[in-house]
Amino acid sequence: MTALLSADDVSVAYRDGARWLQAVDRVSFALPPKARLAIMGESGSGKTTLALAIADLLPHDGIRRSGAVRWPALGGAARPGRDVGFVFQDPMSSLNPVLSVGEQIAEVAVTHLGLSWPAALDRAAELLDRVGLPRPRDRLTSFPHELSGGQRQRVALAMAITAEPKLLIADEPTSALDTLTQAQIVHLLDRLATEIGLALVLVTHDLALAANLAGTGMLMYAGRVAELGPIETMVSAPRHPYLQALVAASLDPDRPPTDRLAEIPGIPPQPGAAIPGCAFEPRCPRARSACRSRPPGWAGTPADGVDCIQFDQLAAVHR
Amino acid sequence: MSAPLLAVSGLVKAFGAGSRRVVALDGVDLEINAGETLALVGPSGSGKTTLARLILRLIEPDGGRIVFAGTDLLSCRGEALRRMRARFQMVFQDPLSALNPLAAVQRLLADPLRIHGGKTTATIDADVASLLELVRLSPELAGRHPHELSGGQRQRVNIARALASGPELLVLDEPVSALDISVRAQILNLLRDIQRSRGLAYLFISHDMAVVRAVADRVAVMDHGRIVEQGSVEAVFTQPAHDQTRALIAATPRLRRAG
Amino acid sequence: MRAVLRRFATGGGIAGTVLFALVVLAALLAAVIAPGDPMAMAGRPLIQPFSDWRFPLGTDRLGRDVLAELLHGARATLIVSGAAALVTLLVGITIGTLAGFIGGRLDDALMRLADAFQSVPTFILALAFVSIAGPSLASVVTAVSLGAWTAPARVLRAEILSLRRREFVDAYRVLGMPPLQIAFREVLPNALPPVITLAAVIVANAILVEAALSFLGLGNPNSVTWGAMIAEGRAVIRSAPYLSAIPGVAVVVTVLAVNLIGDAANEAIHARRVQVP
Numbered sequence: 132m133t134a135l136l137s138a139d140d141v142s143v144a145y146r147d148g149a150r151w152l153q154a155v156d157r158v159s160f161a162l163p164p165k166a167r168l169a170i171m172g173e174s175g176s177g178k179t180t181l182a183l184a185i186a187d188l189l190p191h192d193g194i195r196r197s198g199a200v201r202w203p204a205l206g207g208a209a210r211p212g213r214d215v216g217f218v219f220q221d222p223m224s225s226l227n228p229v230l231s232v233g234e235q236i237a238e239v240a241v242t243h244l245g246l247s248w249p250a251a252l253d254r255a256a257e258l259l260d261r262v263g264l265p266r267p268r269d270r271l272t273s274f275p276h277e278l279s280g281g282q283r284q285r286v287a288l289a290m291a292i293t294a295e296p297k298l299l300i301a302d303e304p305t306s307a308l309d310t311l312t313q314a315q316i317v318h319l320l321d322r323l324a325t326e327i328g329l330a331l332v333l334v335t336h337d338l339a340l341a342a343n344l345a346g347t348g349m350l351m352y353a354g355r356v357a358e359l360g361p362i363e364t365m366v367s368a369p370r371h372p373y374l375q376a377l378v379a380a381s382l383d384p385d386r387p388p389t390d391r392l393a394e395i396p397g398i399p400p401q402p403g404a405a406i407p408g409c410a411f412e413p414r415c416p417r418a419r420s421a422c423r424s425r426p427p428g429w430a431g432t433p434a435d436g437v438d439c440i441q442f443d444q445l446a447a448v449h450r
Numbered sequence: 451m452s453a454p455l456l457a458v459s460g461l462v463k464a465f466g467a468g469s470r471r472v473v474a475l476d477g478v479d480l481e482i483n484a485g486e487t488l489a490l491v492g493p494s495g496s497g498k499t500t501l502a503r504l505i506l507r508l509i510e511p512d513g514g515r516i517v518f519a520g521t522d523l524l525s526c527r528g529e530a531l532r533r534m535r536a537r538f539q540m541v542f543q544d545p546l547s548a549l550n551p552l553a554a555v556q557r558l559l560a561d562p563l564r565i566h567g568g569k570t571t572a573t574i575d576a577d578v579a580s581l582l583e584l585v586r587l588s589p590e591l592a593g594r595h596p597h598e599l600s601g602g603q604r605q606r607v608n609i610a611r612a613l614a615s616g617p618e619l620l621v622l623d624e625p626v627s628a629l630d631i632s633v634r635a636q637i638l639n640l641l642r643d644i645q646r647s648r649g650l651a652y653l654f655i656s657h658d659m660a661v662v663r664a665v666a667d668r669v670a671v672m673d674h675g676r677i678v679e680q681g682s683v684e685a686v687f688t689q690p691a692h693d694q695t696r697a698l699i700a701a702t703p704r705l706r707r708a709g
Numbered sequence: 710m711r712a713v714l715r716r717f718a719t720g721g722g723i724a725g726t727v728l729f730a731l732v733v734l735a736a737l738l739a740a741v742i743a744p745g746d747p748m749a750m751a752g753r754p755l756i757q758p759f760s761d762w763r764f765p766l767g768t769d770r771l772g773r774d775v776l777a778e779l780l781h782g783a784r785a786t787l788i789v790s791g792a793a794a795l796v797t798l799l800v801g802i803t804i805g806t807l808a809g810f811i812g813g814r815l816d817d818a819l820m821r822l823a824d825a826f827q828s829v830p831t832f833i834l835a836l837a838f839v840s841i842a843g844p845s846l847a848s849v850v851t852a853v854s855l856g857a858w859t860a861p862a863r864v865l866r867a868e869i870l871s872l873r874r875r876e877f878v879d880a881y882r883v884l885g886m887p888p889l890q891i892a893f894r895e896v897l898p899n900a901l902p903p904v905i906t907l908a909a910v911i912v913a914n915a916i917l918v919e920a921a922l923s924f925l926g927l928g929n930p931n932s933v934t935w936g937a938m939i940a941e942g943r944a945v946i947r948s949a950p951y952l953s954a955i956p957g958v959a960v961v962v963t964v965l966a967v968n969l970i971g972d973a974a975n976e977a978i979h980a981r982r983v984q985v986p
Contacts, residue, residue: 383704384662391642394639532885608880
């Protein structure tokens, strides 16, 4: 099947004075239409920068980027603001505080779908109904500050799908919400993606959330892909030592507590630090001297593999 | 049985007036014993944060009693209240926002020592060093500013600052929800070690039931300004009695899907 | 801090600093270059500039050395406008911090007071005050500050209001730090950047108001001021226009220098706030 999106060796660096901080380092992957990818990682791993690069939302100043983002199923390029919808962590910052909810959604419908204003307002009401806001007609005249956090995120979702995109990118869409609301938004994302036939890129630090929503997982560390593959196998049989540690450190409400939680020692590398070998080496329980001297190689296929020297050597033996 | 460290009874608090009046707390009774961790859970808007702010005397209640170690906290004023403050402290949710951006770690940790210890500069330096050691931070971080620290390091500074006055109760308001998973376990283990070595009681506010199960001795579930269920962590998780408790547990994402 | 300085070092920032440094230098060296009383008669009246090497900028109607007057005037101008800006900032910062941090009725009272002061044009207020109190250094400084303190007070109050909601303020309260100490020691320094850029506007305004008061004969009577020099030259503006033009240019250059510095400082501080995450 023709991929909806293919990223080839995408790299992004931010300027910091005279230095360049490498945020994303040669990331490649392909996303089929209607597929769901979870980009996982901790803060500073480059997951948000990668998502912004895919959506072509990076600022132009102070940025150095290379590699290619292509949209084969769309004939090569995505139409800006149209084929990719984006939902941010904080809906308050992505909604315009001085426009009513209806106006904001209708504006998108007028711009991208060429609807008349009354038709666009009808469409906005339809969309608000679709994202599960009660009494959508009355809600059209509401302002963002009159809504709860969960309702705002629903409005942001409605706005993101107004132009009928092929891909929805959600960057930590539930991190600012409480558990109950979070579950509702996850359910809504799931339902919308299925109903509309949307492909989904979920950016999250929460492995459990990713496992519940996505089919493919991509774990990032210090700008590189540490592990990529079907998310079921990633959480049940993690290969990269970092992923193994994350799975071991994850908590489960069904499991009685252990005396000590499994922890990952140390902290992620500073952005811009020169790392000759593997970035995870200082925190890795299975690190060897070779890990320090040369960067790990990708072991596996472009759609399923690990960025770790141990698997690289294993693969070399089998080859 | 000995008297609880903190006893809250009939606490009522409403915000606004007239038709905009919102009852945040509607008669809350709660006890925390010395050395235990009581988790306070509930969705946003259930009154968890209001309860914490009342206990910390950041806001005034409309009614009810707060008794800390036998002292009626609500009747404490001025110097008496300031002295009591040394005994209950708080760790905030957002470790960056809770630190003055212009103050270096040294000054952040010296503040409570000056306020409560009446210490001289020489002993303060030694005390700051031992606080850093307690939260497993390198002494060279003393000269850094909050924006030069990682998220985990910032939260360690917050914990150290809260411990400086030698409190008996720490109110932890979502202390790990802003942290990465790889750092979360470090902080939770650190909190547990400190609790054991110092016999501290924790009021652990969270909406994340997975974290609560890992850290709590007892759990109190809040909904609409009331405590709707309270019990040992084992009882609350294996036999939840209230709908709100069941909903919270069910809504928590699991790494492995059941079945 | 170093990055802010680097961004400050633009064409405008450097030009402003150099010009202002020249004015300061002139004020400092006034007693060296032109010793003695600048108000004393030094030579023949109305010598044209550049015609007599003893009086490079000529003499006025009473035979006073224009260069000496200009240099000593720089000193008076800087002292009055500097003192006025300092008083303005101190009063504005104190009132703004108290209003923003303590809030409630105190905030209402202080802001209504600010409204009252702002409802009268700044210069009329200054004029009225000096007319009643009589011209002196202290009265001119007070007069300039009276109309100016409301701007820094309002800017600071707005900053403090937003900072007050940050968790670190609650953290200090939980620690038992006294409220005024939280307000002035911990919160205030975080609110200063916008006031720093405002300071340039205040200094420039103080120079202009001081010059205008002097022009009307309400300046400090014990020293030469540029405003008084302009007024003095008015009587012979057709025959000796240089007597008004020279101090006039000095006022323009000084105000320009201060504004250039303020703009560059504003750019430098603002750029720091919109950095890429």
